[in-house]
Amino acid sequence: MSRFNENPDIFRTEVSNFISExxxxxxxxxxxDQREICWGGKRFEFSSDAQRDWMNAAASVGLTAPRWPEAYxxxxxxxxxxxxxxxxxxxxxxxxxxxxFGLWMLGPALLAFGTEDxxxxxxxxxxxxxxxxxxxxxxxxxxxxLAGVQTKAEDKGDHWLVNGSKIxxxxxxxxxxxxxxxxxxxxxxxxxxxxFMLIDMTSEGVSTKPIKLISGRSPxxxxxxxxxxxxxxxxxxxxxxxxxxxxxxxxxxxxxxHERTMIGGGGGSGSIGGVLGGRSLGQFxxxxxxxxxxxxVIRTEAxxxxxxxxxxxxxxxxxxxxxxxxxxxxxxxxLKYYGTELNKRRYEMLMSATGAFGAEWDGPxxxxxxxxxxxxxxxxxxxxxxxxLDIISKRVLELPxx
Amino acid sequence: xxxxxxxxxxxxxxxxxxxxxxxxxxxxxxxxxxxxxRPFDTGLWKEMAQMGWAGVLVSEEAGGSDMGHRAAxxxxxxxxxxLVASPFISSAVIAATALRNAASDRLSGIADGSTLYALAIxxxxxxxxxxxxxxxSRSGNAFKLSGRKVFxxxxxxxxxxxxxxxxxxxxxxAEGLTLFDLDAGRAGISRDRKDMVDSRDFAQIDFDxxxxxxxxxVGEVDGGMAAVARALNAGQAALSAELTGLSAGAFAxxxxxxxxxxxxxxxxxxFQALQHRAAHMWSExxxxxxxxxxAGRVLDETPDESDLAVSVAKARATKTAKxxxxxxxxxxxxxxxxxxxxxxxxxxxxxxxxxxLGDYGYHAARVARARGF
Numbered sequence: 001m002s003r004f005n006e007n008p009d010i011f012r013t014e015v016s017n018f019i020s021e022x023x024x025x026x027x028x029x030x031x032x033d034q035r036e037i038c039w040g041g042k043r044f045e046f047s048s049d050a051q052r053d054w055m056n057a058a059a060s061v062g063l064t065a066p067r068w069p070e071a072y073x074x075x076x077x078x079x080x081x082x083x084x085x086x087x088x089x090x091x092x093x094x095x096x097x098x099x100x101f102g103l104w105m106l107g108p109a110l111l112a113f114g115t116e117d118x119x120x121x122x123x124x125x126x127x128x129x130x131x132x133x134x135x136x137x138x139x140x141x142x143x144x145x146l147a148g149v150q151t152k153a154e155d156k157g158d159h160w161l162v163n164g165s166k167i168x169x170x171x172x173x174x175x176x177x178x179x180x181x182x183x184x185x186x187x188x189x190x191x192x193x194x195x196f197m198l199i200d201m202t203s204e205g206v207s208t209k210p211i212k213l214i215s216g217r218s219p220x221x222x223x224x225x226x227x228x229x230x231x232x233x234x235x236x237x238x239x240x241x242x243x244x245x246x247x248x249x250x251x252x253x254x255x256x257x258h259e260r261t262m263i264g265g266g267g268g269s270g271s272i273g274g275v276l277g278g279r280s281l282g283q284f285x286x287x288x289x290x291x292x293x294x295x296x297v298i299r300t301e302a303x304x305x306x307x308x309x310x311x312x313x314x315x316x317x318x319x320x321x322x323x324x325x326x327x328x329x330x331x332x333x334x335l336k337y338y339g340t341e342l343n344k345r346r347y348e349m350l351m352s353a354t355g356a357f358g359a360e361w362d363g364p365x366x367x368x369x370x371x372x373x374x375x376x377x378x379x380x381x382x383x384x385x386x387x388x389l390d391i392i393s394k395r396v397l398e399l400p401x402x
Numbered sequence: 403x404x405x406x407x408x409x410x411x412x413x414x415x416x417x418x419x420x421x422x423x424x425x426x427x428x429x430x431x432x433x434x435x436x437x438x439x440r441p442f443d444t445g446l447w448k449e450m451a452q453m454g455w456a457g458v459l460v461s462e463e464a465g466g467s468d469m470g471h472r473a474a475x476x477x478x479x480x481x482x483x484x485l486v487a488s489p490f491i492s493s494a495v496i497a498a499t500a501l502r503n504a505a506s507d508r509l510s511g512i513a514d515g516s517t518l519y520a521l522a523i524x525x526x527x528x529x530x531x532x533x534x535x536x537x538x539s540r541s542g543n544a545f546k547l548s549g550r551k552v553f554x555x556x557x558x559x560x561x562x563x564x565x566x567x568x569x570x571x572x573x574x575x576a577e578g579l580t581l582f583d584l585d586a587g588r589a590g591i592s593r594d595r596k597d598m599v600d601s602r603d604f605a606q607i608d609f610d611x612x613x614x615x616x617x618x619x620v621g622e623v624d625g626g627m628a629a630v631a632r633a634l635n636a637g638q639a640a641l642s643a644e645l646t647g648l649s650a651g652a653f654a655x656x657x658x659x660x661x662x663x664x665x666x667x668x669x670x671x672x673f674q675a676l677q678h679r680a681a682h683m684w685s686e687x688x689x690x691x692x693x694x695x696x697a698g699r700v701l702d703e704t705p706d707e708s709d710l711a712v713s714v715a716k717a718r719a720t721k722t723a724k725x726x727x728x729x730x731x732x733x734x735x736x737x738x739x740x741x742x743x744x745x746x747x748x749x750x751x752x753x754x755x756x757x758x759l760g761d762y763g764y765h766a767a768r769v770a771r772a773r774g775f
Contacts, residue, residue, distance in 0.1 A: 282774030293775060303766040306773050307717045309709075314692035318406035325407060334685045386678070392679035397657055397684060402672045 002076040003061065011081055015063075016088045022057035023094040024050035037099050041132025042176050052129075055129050058097035065103055065127040069112065072119050073127030079324065080250035101170065102126035102133040105255055109196070109242060113251050115153050117237030122198070134201075136166040136180030136223060137252065144387050146181070146256075147249060152224060153182040153197060160184070160240070162199065162228040168381065172208045172221035175201055185246050195241045196248035203228050215373035216361065257329075259382045260336035277391045281306055281346075285353055292353050301349050305342075312342055330395035340378035347372040403703060406695040410475055415469070419480040422453070423748040427486045429744045432601065435487055440605030441559050441595070442487040448487035450488060451515025459498040459636070465521050466498070468745035471636060472698035475643035479694065481503035482647025483654075485747055487602050492556040493519045495640040500564055500581065500620060500633035507584075510579065520586075521637070522551035523630070529760040531566060531627060531634070532576045538567035540623075545569070547582065547590075547612040555758060557605025559596035560586050564633075565609070570624050580627035582618045589613070600747075632705055635712045638759045639697040640718035642712075645755045646694050648717075649687050652748040656680065656730045676733060682728055690718040710772040713765035720762045723752040 005011050027035075027050050036047040038055050043058040061075060066082045077085060089096075107126055110119050125131040131381025151164025152349050162182060172178065178199050185193030192247040199206070205228040210218035230240050243251045276284045285293050285302060293299050319335055322328050351358050351372050358365050358372075379385040393399045408416065425445055435443060450456060458474045458681055460466025483489060497519030498512050511517030523531055536549025547567050557563070563586050571578025586593070590612035595605045621629025657680055660671035670676060697715035700708045727749040731738035738745045756762065 103584075139663070280774055282770065286775060299770075299775070300766075302775060303770045307714055307769050309764050310714045310769070310773075311689045311693040311718050314406060314696045314714075317691045318692045318695065321405045321407045331688070333687055337681075338685050338689060386669070389678040389681040390674075392681035392684060397680055399657070399660055399671040399677050399680060400669050402668065 002070060002081075004075065004077065004081065006078075008084060012088060015085050016092070018061065018063070019088055019092045019094050023092060023097075023398065026050045027054055027095055028093045035095050038095070038097060038129070039100055039132055039171070039174065039376045040098050040129025041100070041174065042130070043174055044129075044132060054095070055097045059128045060068075062127065064098040064129065065107065065123075068107065068127065070124065072111075073124035083285060096136050098129045100126065100129070100132055100136055101175075102131065105135055105259065106133050108258055109179070109251050109255050112195075112254055113243040115237060115239070118239065118242065121235070121238055127304050131176045132171075132174060132229060134169050134178050134221075134223075135180045135282035136169050136172075136199075138168045141164060142168050144384050146252070147194065149181045149183055149194060151180065151182050152186065153195065153230065155184070156229075158232055160197065160230040162197075162205075162225045162230055162251050164225050166223040166225075167211075168220045169208070169223045170220055172201070172223045173210055177201055178206075178223065179242070181248055182254055184241075188246060191249045193246055194248040194252070195245050196243055196251040197230060198234075198240050198242065199225075199228065201228050203230065205229075213373070214376070215370040217370060217374070221282050256383060257332050260332050260388070281309075284350075285371075288353060292355075298349070298353055301345075301352070305345055305349050308342055309346065311336060330391050332389040333383070333388040333396070336382060337379075337385050337392070340375075344375045347375045404628070404699060406449070406699065408476075408695075412472065415473055416476050416480060419477055422449075423480055423484055423486055426640070427481075427484055429484050429747060432485045432487055432747055433744075436601035441556070442489065443565040446486075447488050448469045448513055450490070451513075455490065456494045456515040456522070458494055458497075459502070459515030460494075460509045460513040461642055464506040464513060466509065466513040469641060470698075471701035472695070474636070474640050475698040477692055478640040479647035479650075482644035482649075483651035485648065485651070485751055488561065489518045489520075489556045490634040490638055491640045491644065492521060492560065493517070496521050496633045496637035497564060498561075499636040500630060502585075504620065514729055515661065517562060518556060519558045519559045519562050519564060519702075520554050520605075521630075521633070522554045522557065522563050522565040523634075524553040525549070525551060529764055531579070531630065533573055534566050534568055534569045534579055535573040536565075537613065540569055540580065543616045543772050544584070545580075545614040545618075547584075547609040547614055549609055549611070551607045552661075553596075553758070554605045554607050555605055556603045558593050559603050562586055563591070564609065564620065564630070565607075566626050566630060567609075568744055569626075576627045578624050580623050581620040581626040581629040582614050583620050584612065584614060584618055598754060599750040600615065602754065602756070632708075634759065635705070635708045636701060638712050638716045638765075639694075639701055639708075641755060641759055642697060642715040643694045645723040645752065646687065646690050648752060648755070649690070649723045652723075652726040652730040652752075653680075653683055653687060655745060655748075656683075656726075656733050659734055679729060679733070683726060686722045686725055690715075690722040693718045709768060713760075713768040713772070716760060717762050717765040717769060720756045 004014055036196055038051050062070055062073060063075050065074040066077045066085055070076040103126060107123060110122055135144060139149050139151060141150060149167060150313040153160040153162045166180060178201055180197050180199055181194050182197050183193050205226040207224045208221040211220050211222060212218050233239055236250060319328050350368060354365050357363050358368050392402060431443060454467030455477055457466030458469045458477060460468060491515060493512055501508050525535060538545040538547045551565060563584050565582050565584060566579055567582060568578055569580040590610045592608045593605045598604045619635050660676055660680060663670045693715040697711045700711035730745045731749060734745055739742050
C-alpha cells in the first residue's frame with residue numbers, strides 16, 4: 001500500500017500538487033547550467049535553503065526513492081506511477097531532490113541482499129539524505145580484474161581488522177560511509193573470499209586523498225584503511241556485511257550490472273552534455289559562427305553520430321522494456337560498451353566542431369573541454385570496453401574459453 | 403507509443419515464419435534459383451501468399467491480412483536470414499502501400515499474390531526520385547511516356563509497373579512528377595533483366611512512347627512524389643528489416659564457425675581478437691534491430707512522420723550488413739571466399755540491398771535534414 005492514490009489520474013494530480021506546493025520556485029526557475037546536484041549527507045553544504053527544503057519535503061513522502069517500499073523510506077510507487085511522477089517533475093522543471101550512490105547502488109544491493117534489519121536501518125538514512133555513501137571497489141592492483149581485490153578484513157572475534165587501499169572511490173572525501181569489497185578469506189579461490197562490507201568513514205584509520213584527473217577535476221579519491229576496526233555488528237541484527245561472508249562477489253556482480261546499464265544510458269541522444277543546453281546537435285552546430293557544417297568531414301561525422309545516437313536511444317528504450325519484462329542479463333554489457341564509446345565519439349565531434357575555442361578551459365563553450373576529457377573515463381569505469389566485449393563474447397555469444 | 407520489444411503475437415509470427423522458411427526456403431534455394439536462372443521460386447511465393455504474407459498491408463475487405471508494417475518487417479527480417487528471394491518488398495510492401503487508396507481489385511490481386519508489381523523509379527547509379535528525367539508528355543487526358551528506368555527490382559517478372567515520370571518541372575525538382583500504374587505488357591515497354599551479383603531480378607525498362615491516360619495515374623498529376631512517398635518509406639523499412647535479418651543470418655554462421663574451427667590446435671573462438679570483433683558485430687546488430695522495430699512502429703502509428711525513423715533504420719541496416727558480411731568472410735578465411743560456401747551470397751545481397759531505395763549517404767543526409775543540420 002502506498003500513501004498515494006492508485007488511480008493514475010488522481011495520482012497525477014496528487015504529485016503535481018505536491019511538487020508545486022513543495023518545490024520552491026527558486027529551484028524550478030533556475031537555469032539548467034546553474035543547478036547543483038543535491039547529494040545529501042552530514043558534510044554536504046546545501047547550495048541554498050530551497051535545496052535543503054525540497055530534499056526534506058520529498059523525503060518526508062518517500063519521493064527521494066520513488067520505487068522503494070514505504071517501510072524503508074521510499075514512496076512505494078508502481079512503475080507506471082513512477083513514470084507519471086517523472087513526467088510531472090519534468091513538466092514543473094523541478095530538480096531531482098536527492099542523488100547519491102546510496103540511492104543508485106547501495107540501496108538496490110540492500111534491497112536484493114540485505115536482511116530486514118539492515119534495510120530498516122540503512123535505507124531510510126539514504127532516502128532522507130542523512131548519510132552519503134561512496135563505493136570502494138577498485139584497488140591499485142585490481143582494476144579490470146576486480147575480483148583480485150587485496151584489501152583484507154581479518155576476523156578478530158567481535159570485529160574485522162581492515163587494511164589496504166581503494167582507488168577511484170567517487171567523492172570519498174565527502175562521504176560518510178563506504179560500501180567496500182574486502183577479502184575475508186585469503187585461502188579461497190579469488191571470487192569466493194570476498195565480502196561486501198559497510199564501513200563508517202569516520203572510523204579511526206580511514207583516510208582519503210583526492211586524485212586530480214586530466215580534466216583538472218577531482219571527482220575520485222584514493223581511500224586508505226590502516227588497522228581499521230569494523231564492528232561485526234552495528235546493533236541488533238545489523239551485520240556490517242551485506243549477504244553472506246565470503247559471498248560478496250554475488251552482491252558486487254549484481255551492482256555492476258546495474259551500474260553498467262546506468263552508465264551506458266548516457267549513449268542516447270537524450271543526454272548530450274551541458275554545452276548543448278537542451279539544443280539538438282543540429283541546432284548547436286548550426287549556431288556555430290563559422291561555417292563548420294560546410295566542412296564535409298565534420299558534416300559526415302556529425303551525420304553518422306546522429307544516426308547512431310538515435311538508434312542507441314531506441315535501443316535504450318527497447319532494453320528498458322526488456323529489463324522490466326524479465327531482465328536483459330549480461331546483454332547490459334552491450335549498452336555499457338556501445339553507449340560509452342558513442343559518448344566519446346560525440347565529444348570528439350563537438351571538440352572538432354568548436355575548434356580552437358572549444359580547446360579553452362573556460363572559453364565560450366564553458367565546460368566543454370573538461371566534459372570531453374571526462375568522457376574518456378566512460379569506457380573505463382564500471383568495467384572497461386574490453387571487459388564488456390569479453391562478457392558479451394563469453395556470456396552472451398557463448399564463445400569458448402581457452 | 404507501443405513498446406519496441408516483440409509482443410507475444412509478433413513472437414509467434416516470427417517463430418512460425420522461421421519454421422516455415424527453414425523448411426521451405428533455406429539458403430540452398432537461392433543457389434538453386436541462381437543456377438536455374440530463376441529470379442525467385444513461384445511455388446514458394448504462392449505458399450507465402452496463402453499464409454497472408456502477400457496481403458500483410460492490404461485491408462481485410464480487399465482480401466488482405468492487414469498485419470501492418472511491424473509485421474511486414476518481421477517477415478522481411480526472417481526472409482533476410484536465409485536470403486529468401488521473393489517479390490515481397492516490391493509487391494506486398496511498396497505497391498500495396500502506394501495503392502492503398504486504389505480500387506480493391508488491384509489490391510486483392512496483390513493480397514492473393516497473383517498480381518506482381520515492380521516500382522520503376524531509378525534512372526542512374528544512385529537513388530534520387532527528384533532527379534527523375536523520364537517524361538510523360540501530356541495532351542488533354544492522355545500521356546506519352548518515354549525514357550529509361552534502371553535497377554527496377556522484380557522488373558522482369560512483374561505483371562504491372564508503377565513508374566514515376568515527369569509531367570512538369572525539370573530534373574532535380576520534387577514537383578512535377580506523376581506516378582503511373584501500367585500493365586507491364588503495354589505497347590512500347592521493353593524489359594531487359596540484368597545479371598546482378600545477388601542473383602535477384604533487377605531490370606532495365608525502356609518506355610518508348612507508351613500511351614497512358616488519367617485512369618493510369620496514382621494520386622494526382624504532378625503529385626507523384628506525394629503518391630509514392632509513403633510507399634518508399636514502407637519499402638525502405640522492409641528492406642532495412644531484410645538486411646538486418648541478413649546480418650543476423652551471416653553473424654550466426656560466423657559465430658557457429660568460431661565455435662568449431664580449429665587452428666594452432668585450438669578452437670579459433672578462444673582468440674580474444676576474434677571474440678571482441680564478434681561481440682562488437684553483435685552489438686551493432688542489436689542497436690540496428692531497435693531502429694528496425696522503431697521504423698515499423700512509426701509507420702504503423704504516425705505514417706506521415708516516418709522519414710526520420712525509416713532513414714535511421716536504412717542507414718544503420720546498410721552499414722551493419724556491410725560489417726556483418728565482410729567480417730563473415732574474413733573470419734571464415736579461405737572457405738568464406740568459395741562459391742560452394744554460402745557466405746558469399748550474404749555479401750552479394752548486402753551490396754545490392756545497400757544501394758536499393760537509397761544508400762547510406764542518402765539516408766544519413768535525410769536524417770541530418772530532419773534533425774536540423
